[in-house]
Amino acid sequence: MVHFVGAGPGDKELITVKGMHLLQEADVVIYAGSLVNPELLEYTKKEAEIFNSASMTLEEVVAVMERAESNGKMTVRLHTGDPSVYGAHREQMDWLERLGISYDITPGVSSFLAAAASLKKEYTLPGVSQTVILTRMEGRTPVPEKEQLEALAKHNATMLIFLSAGQTEKAAKRLIAGGYRKDTPAAVVYKASWEDEKIVTGTLENIGQKAEEAGIKKTALIAVGDFLGDQYQLSKLYDKYFTHEFRNGISE
Structure with a gap:
């Protein structure tokens, strides 16, 4: 299984708990080295194989995933922020589908x-x-x-x-x-x-x-x-005169 994981914006504590657990369990980690905080790699186990995708091509990234899968290893593909925003992970997922390799996605903080x-x-x-x-x-x-x-x-x-x-x-x-x-x-x-x-x-x-x-x-x-700026209207959500499903508004 390949897990695409959003690393969060930078602070190592802003990765999700699920993302952290996947990093801790991973046998292989491919991380976007030009953007991902390397401190996040402190969550990985000592024997995990680490690859920096900053200098890798798409073919090389997929080859690492395919090799890990053939050896029964779990891979985390660590993307900065959330992979759905300028993450270029769709092309990786499509390639994995062609290879018949299962994957999932853990969102992150953009x-x-x-x-x-x-x-x-x-x-x-x-x-x-x-x-x-x-x-x-x-x-x-x-x-x-x-x-x-x-x-x-x-x-x-x-x-x-x-x-x-x-x-x-x-x-x-x-x-x-x-x-x-x-x-x-x-x-x-x-x-x-x-x-x-x-x-x-x-x-x-x-x-x-x-x-x-x-x-x-x-x-x-x-x-x-x-x-x-500083000019805006107050939200109706907490307006005491506004009625909604969970609260009755009061009359003036």
């Missing part, structure tokens, strides 16, 4: 969730935004034309931009061109939940310069939207 915790903010504030867009800018890998930043910006929703910290200034200009105000609050969160975490805040007009001055060029998330 970096965009850790970033919200570090910022001490809520992405879905009543009266501000009820939509969260997770996206990335094109780099060496393109994005669909209909998902260009300018097209997404027209919604003025909460936006989290992955894999683009080296282009923060360019991203900000494109978001403004697409419909966000220049004074829309923005933040760059570097290595959320890690010991060397760094947070830069500002507006779309100056966040690029601030990120550059802070030396942030990679391993960071760009957060944009009025959820970073």
